[in-house]
Amino acid sequence: MKGYFTFLLLCFSSMGYATEKAEHIFKELAPSLYQIRLIDKASGEKSSIGSGFQISKEGLIATNYHVVSGFARHPAKYKMEYLDNLGNKGALILKSVDVINDLAIVKREVNANMPYFVLSDTTPIKGEKLFSLGNPHDLGMIVVPGTYNGLKKESFNQRIHFTGSVNSGMSGGPVVNEFKKVVGINVATSGNQIGFLVPHDKLVNLFNSYKVSPPESIDQQMSEQLSQSQDKLISTILAAKWNIKHLGKGLIPTIDVPFIRCWGESNADKADAILLAAVANCSLEENTYITSRFFTGSLEMEFQYMHAKELSDTKFYHLYENRIKRAGPPYKAIKENVSQYQCQHDIVSPSKQNIKNKAVFCTRAYKDFPQLFDILYLSASVDKNNQALVSHFTIAGIERDSALAFTEKFMESVTWN
Amino acid sequence: MELIIEEISRGHKLLGRHKFTQQTVKIGRGYANDIILDDPHICADHITFNHDGDNWIASDLQSINGSFLENSKHSADKHIIRSGDVISMGKSQIRVLFPDHPVEESVTFSTFENLITFTRHPAILISSILLFTFVASFIFYLNSTTKFNLTQLLVPAVGMTLLFALWPSMVSLISHLTKHDTRIMNQLGMSFLFFNLMWVSDVFESIVDFNLSSNWPVTGIITLIPIALAFCLFWLNCTIGFHMTAKRRITVAFSLTALLFGGSYVIQLSKKPDFSPWPSYNASIMTPNFLFSQSSSTQEFIANSEKLFEKAQESAKKK
Numbered sequence: 134m135k136g137y138f139t140f141l142l143l144c145f146s147s148m149g150y151a152t153e154k155a156e157h158i159f160k161e162l163a164p165s166l167y168q169i170r171l172i173d174k175a176s177g178e179k180s181s182i183g184s185g186f187q188i189s190k191e192g193l194i195a196t197n198y199h200v201v202s203g204f205a206r207h208p209a210k211y212k213m214e215y216l217d218n219l220g221n222k223g224a225l226i227l228k229s230v231d232v233i234n235d236l237a238i239v240k241r242e243v244n245a246n247m248p249y250f251v252l253s254d255t256t257p258i259k260g261e262k263l264f265s266l267g268n269p270h271d272l273g274m275i276v277v278p279g280t281y282n283g284l285k286k287e288s289f290n291q292r293i294h295f296t297g298s299v300n301s302g303m304s305g306g307p308v309v310n311e312f313k314k315v316v317g318i319n320v321a322t323s324g325n326q327i328g329f330l331v332p333h334d335k336l337v338n339l340f341n342s343y344k345v346s347p348p349e350s351i352d353q354q355m356s357e358q359l360s361q362s363q364d365k366l367i368s369t370i371l372a373a374k375w376n377i378k379h380l381g382k383g384l385i386p387t388i389d390v391p392f393i394r395c396w397g398e399s400n401a402d403k404a405d406a407i408l409l410a411a412v413a414n415c416s417l418e419e420n421t422y423i424t425s426r427f428f429t430g431s432l433e434m435e436f437q438y439m440h441a442k443e444l445s446d447t448k449f450y451h452l453y454e455n456r457i458k459r460a461g462p463p464y465k466a467i468k469e470n471v472s473q474y475q476c477q478h479d480i481v482s483p484s485k486q487n488i489k490n491k492a493v494f495c496t497r498a499y500k501d502f503p504q505l506f507d508i509l510y511l512s513a514s515v516d517k518n519n520q521a522l523v524s525h526f527t528i529a530g531i532e533r534d535s536a537l538a539f540t541e542k543f544m545e546s547v548t549w550n
Numbered sequence: 551m552e553l554i555i556e557e558i559s560r561g562h563k564l565l566g567r568h569k570f571t572q573q574t575v576k577i578g579r580g581y582a583n584d585i586i587l588d589d590p591h592i593c594a595d596h597i598t599f600n601h602d603g604d605n606w607i608a609s610d611l612q613s614i615n616g617s618f619l620e621n622s623k624h625s626a627d628k629h630i631i632r633s634g635d636v637i638s639m640g641k642s643q644i645r646v647l648f649p650d651h652p653v654e655e656s657v658t659f660s661t662f663e664n665l666i667t668f669t670r671h672p673a674i675l676i677s678s679i680l681l682f683t684f685v686a687s688f689i690f691y692l693n694s695t696t697k698f699n700l701t702q703l704l705v706p707a708v709g710m711t712l713l714f715a716l717w718p719s720m721v722s723l724i725s726h727l728t729k730h731d732t733r734i735m736n737q738l739g740m741s742f743l744f745f746n747l748m749w750v751s752d753v754f755e756s757i758v759d760f761n762l763s764s765n766w767p768v769t770g771i772i773t774l775i776p777i778a779l780a781f782c783l784f785w786l787n788c789t790i791g792f793h794m795t796a797k798r799r800i801t802v803a804f805s806l807t808a809l810l811f812g813g814s815y816v817i818q819l820s821k822k823p824d825f826s827p828w829p830s831y832n833a834s835i836m837t838p839n840f841l842f843s844q845s846s847s848t849q850e851f852i853a854n855s856e857k858l859f860e861k862a863q864e865s866a867k868k869k
Contacts, residue, residue: 407695407696448691448692449837450837451692451693452692454833454835457833457835460829461827461828462828465827466827467825467827468825472866472868473825473865474828474829474830474831474862475861475865476829476830476831477763477765477854477855478763478764479763479845479846479850480763480841480843480844480845480846481846481850481851482845482846483847483848484848489841489845491760491833492851495858496859497829497866498859498865503863503866506859509829511831511833513835515838515841516838517838518838533856533859536859537852537855540852540855541849541852544848544852545848
């Protein structure tokens with residue numbers, strides 16, 4: 134009985150400690166916390182909001198790229214403002230971005246040196262208590278306690294898995310350890326206490342390179358970052374082991390990297406289906422936000438095996454044709470950002486493989502990042518009467534040479550068993 | 551001198567023809583006339599033509615609505631008739647001709663007359679309609695994604711056949727209304743022959759699409775085949791159904807083809823969005839026994855793909 138009491142007491146005290154700690158942290162850090170808002174010049178109303186925090190005494194403020202993306206892409210349409218804990222407003226200037234890690238540095242005017250957040254020089258340990266700060270849904274600044282749960286395993290661009298409620302509007306807010314040092318930046322949530330943070334070292338890198346040489350043009354900075362990141366992704370993929378896997382009577386590649394995950398589906402349970410189809414879909418489960426209507430950086434592969442059940446060949450091929458007619462990219466893009474797709478097709482037999490395909494290759498160029506393209510490849514086997522193997526991929530925001538290298542390797546990896 | 555009087559419609563279609571040898575010809579609504587016209591705007595005794603030894607002269611008998619030379623306000627009264635004159639009375643028209651009036655040259659039998667007679671032969675007609683229905687039901691069969699029975703295929707196929715039979719029927723009806731031979735069997739036979747040829751051209755187009763790579767830009771030429779077929783069909787429809795000059799026949803067939811294909815092209819064009827985030831590519835495939843072309847190697851395919859990047863960059867520059 135006595136032991137039980139002690140336990141309860143311990144619980145109480147630790148809870149009390151956490152609350153007290155959070156209060157203390159909030160009070161001390163509040164002057165360096167901001168709400169960042171984009172004001173639509175024509176209507177005079179705010180069009181998007183997020184959080185930010187000061188990282189230098191001269192008024193540099195860190196936030197998410199996606200909070201200020203509207204301004205970065207259309208500087209004439211918006212003006213950028215901060216709102217501090219006392220309700221003061223002021224203009225902000227965009228200084229530097231990291232579009233891959235969703236970070237941005239903006240600057241406010243300061244008259245005197247101001248308090249600011251210190252970026253941590255250590256990474257937290259698993260289970261460590263962290264405090265996320267931000268302004269969710271424009272409700273006012275809050276502090277949310279939570280736990281550090283390591284880096285998300287399947288991501289190509291590192292993200293911290295934070296157990297705690299990160300809500301929209303808190304984007305760009307800092308996450309600090311109990312020593313009030315920044316260890317991450319709020320970036321996304323997948324609901325129910327699962328939040329994702331950008332590790333602080335990404336911000337440290339951006340901040341340091343800004344101090345050395347501020348970027349001349351944000352567009353060019355973004356273009357370089359997108360190219361570099363996709364180049365790194367494709368070279369990692371091309372260097373990785375490509376395992377061969379069975380899909381029906383076909384052989385398909387699976388790439389042995391943790392950040393590409395596969396899912397499968399088939400209609401084997403449907404007794405009245407006249408066509409047996411099995412689909413495997415492998416994709417990079419992250420993409421890069423450029424604007425709310427323009428995403429890039431994704432990679433998706435899809436394989437389909439089809440087999441006719443009591444079906445004439447002509448009809449099988451007719452249904453098969455209908456299934457491959459409308460392939461498209463899984464991500465959004467609009468006229469403002471990309472050209473129309475340009476396509477070519479041919480009958481192709483890979484040199485080392487025993488398969489004949491009708492292959493289609495399409496590409497479209499980015500209007501603002503001239504070295505980047507979206508590509509789409511689709512190939513359909515045309516050498517078996519009652520079986521078909523479809524292989525397909527799309528990659529967004531890739532340079533020409535990487536695109537061709539990947540396409541060649543992919544084409545040589547799909548065949549019949 | 552003999553006088554020929556033709557009753558004609560406002561569109562100059564012949565309604566009746568009379569030949570007179572006497573010196574005076576009387577026209578009116580009354581029963582005492584040589585030509586009795588059933589038009590309430592014509593007087594009982596309306597007009598007479600008299601031969602004075604040299605000329606025929608028209609005299610209007612002070613009719614209420616008058617007689618006029620065609621499409622003019624010139625009264626026909628006291629008019630010296632020339633061969634071919636058209637005179638309007640009330641709402642009717644007549645044409646006055648002399649025996650030496652020139653006639654058009656004889657029309658030779660169309661070289662297609664044999665084909666036209668061939669397609670109207672009952673056996674040929676029935677088999678081409680049946681072939682059409684069969685192909686239509688085969689297409690419904692290909693498009694059905696679940697199990698099916700025969701009636702489910704036949705009903706839409708027969709419906710489609712009837713729908714397509716509307717065209718020759720309509721042409722025949724127009725022939726009938728314009729006082730030409732109806733010749734419905736000929737129209738049906740010829741139309742269904744061409745509808746079947748359209749299927750053939752479809753299959754041919756699929757084979758070409760399937761086999762040729764995008765390095766062979768023949769798709770444009772291939773789409774001309776159905777247009778040419780449609781032109782031929784309309785031309786033959788005109789030949790069967792109407793007496794018209796060769797030039798007119800070509801104009802009519804050309805206009806109908808332009809209306810059909812131009813119309814659908816304009817509709818497509820108006821529906822086409824300014825920008826599509828979806829690629830449009832050729833993914834036509836057929837069973838392996840229709841594959842005749844040599845396959846390319848991966849390297850050749852990659853080399854062809856490489857060329858697209860520049861094209862995409864060019865099109866990105868166009869805002």
